[in-house]
Amino acid sequence: MFKNLTFSNKLLYGVLTVLILTSIITTYLIYNKAFEATKTTSEKYMIELAHKNALEIKGDIEKSVVLIKTFSSTLETALKEDFIYSKPELVSLMSSVLEKNPYIVGVWLYLEPNTFYENNPSMAGRYSHDENGRFSPYVLKNNGSLDLMWQYPVLKANSWILEPMRTGKEFISEPYKFVVDGENVLNTTVSIPLFNNNEIVGVVGIDISLESIVKKISKLKLLNNGYGYILTAEGTVIAHPDEEYHGKKLIELEKNEITKKILENIKNKKELFFDNTSTYTNKSSYNYLDTFTIANSGVNWGFGLSVPNEEYLNDAFTIKNFSIIASCISTILIALVLYYFTKILNSKLTIIQSGLNSFFDFLNKKTKNPKNIEISNNDEFGKMALNINNNIENISSNIQKESLLLDDVKKVLSSVNHGYIDKKITLSSNSDTLNELKNLINNMLKNLENFVGNDINKLSEILEEYSSNNFTLQLNEKTSGKLGNKIISMNDMINKMLQQNQLDGKTLEQSSYQLNNNVKILTQNALKQISFLEQTTDSINQISENIRDSSSKSTQMFNISSCTKDSAIKGKKLAFQTANSMDEINEKVSAINESISIIDQIAFQTNILSLNAAVEAATAGEAGKGFAVVAQEVRNLANRSAEAAKEISKLVQSATVQTNEGKIISDSMIEGFNDLENNVVETNKLIDSVTNAAKDQENKINEISQIINELNRFTNENTKVANKTSDIASQTKKISSKIVENVQKNNFNGKEI
Known part of the structure; x- marks a missing residue:
């Protein structure tokens, strides 16, 4: 919709919009400034009033504190002086x-x-x-x-x-x-x-009594409906316009977050500004709380003031309303003035628009002559109309010259379109741009003629023949330009290349035939070599198996010999133990012989003692008969002990002889086991030597087998390479034949039939 409006209407609406926005912003700024100023003034007044009343209340209470201190000092002095x-x-x-x-x-x-x-x-x-x-x-x-x-x-x-x-x-x-x-x-x-x-x-x-303070604060008026109140740090309401509040806890009357904040600030002796809805006036109010401490008791009270927003911001609202009314009146007056001048502006712009439309119709070939703009005033619009008319006349003259120049350009470009580049533009105009364009076209045609010659049609015919593989035609070097000369050079190069390709194709064809035959012979020889290597591998595997069997049997012999060596060592140990046992037996027999000798001596002495006892018994007569019998029995025991000792001595001598013979036999066994052990060691050395030799042979055979396997692998790879080479040779032969065939399709100088 805004796009369809006239310029004057757009201007009018734009200015009005800016004016209205400016008025709104100005009104807002004035109101905001007035609001801040009013609020600051009100805050200062509330602070001063609160401080004044807080100090008065504090002074009244502290007078009592001073009085009671004086009374206390009087009593303390009396106590001190014993009065x-x-x-x-x-x-x-x-x-x-x-x-x-x-x-x-x-x-x-x-x-x-x-x-x-x-x-x-x-x-x-x-x-x-x-x-x-x-x-x-x-x-x-x-x-x-x-x-x-x-x-x-x-x-x-x-x-x-x-x-x-x-x-x-x-x-x-x-x-x-x-x-x-x-x-x-x-x-x-x-x-x-x-x-x-x-x-x-x-x-x-x-x-x-706080009654006087309560009455004083309860009667306090701030503007119309503002009031004061006193609170303790514990939330007890001391003074308030509503007597129902007196002596009650604030937290019971108003349960909200601001109540907690009020009490917290009184305890911490901090002032507080806050907004809330007063339960006394039921109006949105602005509040200030001042706090003070009574004497040195540490007890804090708070004095607060509350005033409805509509009252303490009354001046700000008045300024706001005045600003709005003044802004509306000024906007209406400016709009009327703008409307009048816009109407005049619109009529003159309509005349100018009509003249420009006539000129544009002339430019678009709708009319032959443009109309002048008829404004005779000597103001800015009259001067603008005169200037436009002069420019229209000059533009009309230039357009006619430019039209002639463009006709000449059309003729030249038509000739170029038919392939003839030797024509040039001869006419000029008053337009520097068109003249420059004319010079650029002429220079372009000249450069194009130098590059492609004066007849593009001839160049096109030659290229069509070349595209048909006919390279026998030639251009004129003088009239063909640089591009024609390059085509002539290219034609010579192509003829030489085709001649060389024909010769190379035939040579390659013959070489690929010989390569193919040689590869076939190489493949056959590789197959025979593979067969021989497989037979050699089988023989080596049989030899390797025999060597491994011999090595295994040598290992078994070594194990048996080792067992024999262990048995000989054990026999040798047993023979040593037997000899040692024989020596111990001889030692024991010697000890027995000594013991028998002692027993024999004891028996002899016992026999003598028994004889002496018998003699003494006989001397004693009847009294010694019993003792004589005992002495006879003792002598008998001594005789039997002597005989037993002799028998034991004989047995011990016999055992000593047999023990000595056993020791001799044990010594002989030890010597035999030593010889057996030495022989087994020599046998183990021989078996170990045979086993090591078998292992070396086995390792050598394995190395030979690996080498033959590698040869077999290389031979197989050579066979594969030979097969691939054969395929490549066959493919090369096909390619060479194709090259010769393709060259034969071209018609060129020096072609061999």
Whole structure:
């Protein structure tokens, strides 16, 4: 659709598009800049306001901390100087603290046993004494008057007592609701440890009403619907426009991620900007949270401000709307101006277009004369029309000359088309390009004439004859050009080549016939050689088998001889063992002979003793008769022992003789086994020599067999080569015959019939 529009309309739409885009971008930039500036200004204001209120709240709480520290210092000084206040004086001092500070609703004192005052059991349970009679007073505001709690109210289990005693520094409790003057209001307790000689002996504390802070912050207004609030690090809401929030945990009221982030920033004492939807106004709001630490307690509170986006960005929205309206008005005005001038531009462009269309019709041969552009104004369009008309006249004149030149070119190219290249272009025009083209064509024709001659038809006829294998025709060297002269040279070369091919073909034909016959003889001889080699191989294999059999039998003989040698060695060892045994027997026999000699001597002495005993018995008469009988028996035993010793001696002598004979026989056997062993060694050497010789023969025979196998393989390969050579010779013969046949098909100078 955009392509079919006129230039003026395209220009109008293009300018309007650019204008609208520029207005949109400008409006966006102005709004963005205004938004950032407004946001920055609002942030600065919120930071200043939050800091101001946070400092005021911090100052109010820290006044109480300073006050309780002063009260504690007074008591510590009294302890140090051993000055003891009376109980009414102490209560009066505590009451004065309440009277001078309207935001303090209670003052209390916790003392360790027997500190300041001795325990008084008689006061147990009365006048702020505990069950053990310890005095720990608590003065409280109540409906405009000051009351001393009669029953003991201060319990050590409370965190505002335990924490100061544990940490040794001031403690601020989490806000809690407490009835003051008949109303349930938020309170917080500030307590600090009481020291005596660097030991904690008690805790001093005050109860602070947060009602004034709550009212002040709850009434705080930021723009129309913005508000402030106070939170503790534990999430307790101290102040908020909605009273239902007071004393409650924020995490219970708003369970989301931003709540966790708020509490985390208060604990870490970091400020925070964030966006959320306020549950109080139900509007998208921008928030700032400032944090502060109360005294040296380490307790952090946060003061926050929340304002709806539509209010704190009100100036930015106003600037945005103004920018949009101003942009729309300026765009409409510029569009009207553009439309008026575009209409004028369109009418003049239509006139110029009509004149150019007439000129283009002339160029396309639709009309004979072009029309001039009729614009008489002296503006840019009038000057452009005059310039176009002058150029049209000049172009028309040049076109006529160029037409004549082109006709001359057609004639020359027609002559070239018929194969005649000696014609040239003679006419010229005002166009440098056409004149240059004319010169280029003439130079091309001249170069072409020098290259192919003045008549291409003659050249074509000669080439057709050559393609028909007729090389007998010749060109004229003077009129044929460089290409014709090259063809003449080529014709001479082809004639000589064909003559040589004819001669080479016949020679090759004769040589291939002789080669074929020689290859046949070579093949027959190779076949005979193969037959002889096979017979030789069979004979060598038989010899090799006989040698292997002889070698095997020699090995068997060597094994038998080795067994005989082993047996002889074993026999020799047994003979040595027998001789040694004989020597041992002789030694034993000698020992027996010595023992028999001793026995014989003992028998002889026993016989003498028995005779002496018999004599003594006879001398004794009747008393020695029994002893005589014993002596006779002893003599008999001695005689039998002597006879037995003689018999054993004879047997031992006989055994000694036989043992000596056995030793002689054993020595003879040892000599025989030595001779047998030497003979077996000599036999083994001979068998080993025969076996080695057989192995050498076998190796030689194997080498001969391998050589014959190689010869057989070479002979087979030669046979194959001979067969291939025969095939090649046959193929060469066919090729040579084909060459001669092909040469005979050509007609050339010097051809042999």
